[in-house]
Amino acid sequence: MSENPLISWYDDFLGVAYRYFDIRMNVVLMFNDHTIKIRFIETGDDYWFVMGADSRRPDTNKYFYKILEKSENYERFKKGHQGSAYMRFGIYSKKTVDQVKNDAKCDCGHRKDDHDKDSHACLYEVCECTNFDTFQLNILKKKKVVTNIKFLSEDDVKDDSLAWNCLNRNKYSKTD
Numbered sequence: 001m002s003e004n005p006l007i008s009w010y011d012d013f014l015g016v017a018y019r020y021f022d023i024r025m026n027v028v029l030m031f032n033d034h035t036i037k038i039r040f041i042e043t044g045d046d047y048w049f050v051m052g053a054d055s056r057r058p059d060t061n062k063y064f065y066k067i068l069e070k071s072e073n074y075e076r077f078k079k080g081h082q083g084s085a086y087m088r089f090g091i092y093s094k095k096t097v098d099q100v101k102n103d104a105k106c107d108c109g110h111r112k113d114d115h116d117k118d119s120h121a122c123l124y125e126v127c128e129c130t131n132f133d134t135f136q137l138n139i140l141k142k143k144k145v146v147t148n149i150k151f152l153s154e155d156d157v158k159d160d161s162l163a164w165n166c167l168n169r170n171k172y173s174k175t176d
């Protein structure tokens with residue numbers, strides 16, 4: 001057999017744990033424990049989502065940020081989080097018309113069988129959808145409790161090292 005050169009192998013984790021007490025046995029890959037911090041920095045109608053995962057090994061630290069528009073779900077989370085949340089990973093995938101059943105909903109809100117069989121445009125007269133499109137969010141089971149969550153205004157950023165590092169690198173030191 002020939003080797004697939006596209007595969008990159010990763011062995012930078014601590015070990016493998018086996019759990020016997022469920023119906024199925026579990027194989028668990030153990031990584032270094034990371035301390036996860038999340039910051040929401042509000043700048044008018046937008047906010048910066050900033051997440052940092054620190055461990056005792058700085059080379060495995062990971063930092064993420066994204067500038068997003070404030071949404072209803074964001075405001076709901078802000079009001080309701082009470083200082084902790086589960087952090088989980090999800091896989092977002094777009095599905096085409098051939099990959100879903102007839103009752104699948106298009107992003108326009110109408111079912112697949114309300115769309116033209118050939119052009120895939122929505123058949124509702126009031127609808128401007130010209131092509132069936134839908135997405136699926138698969139949330140992975142692995143989760144981690146995050147208790148270090150802060151909502152900040154831009155004035156507070158200088159007092160928070162994670163927020164400061166992010167905005168300094170990605171906003172204040174940018175010249176365009």
Ligand SMILES: [Zn+2]
Pocket residue numbers: 106107108109110115121122129130131132133
């Ligand atoms: Zn549609």
Ligand SMILES: [Zn+2]
Pocket residue numbers: 106108109110122123124127128129
């Ligand atoms: Zn429609």
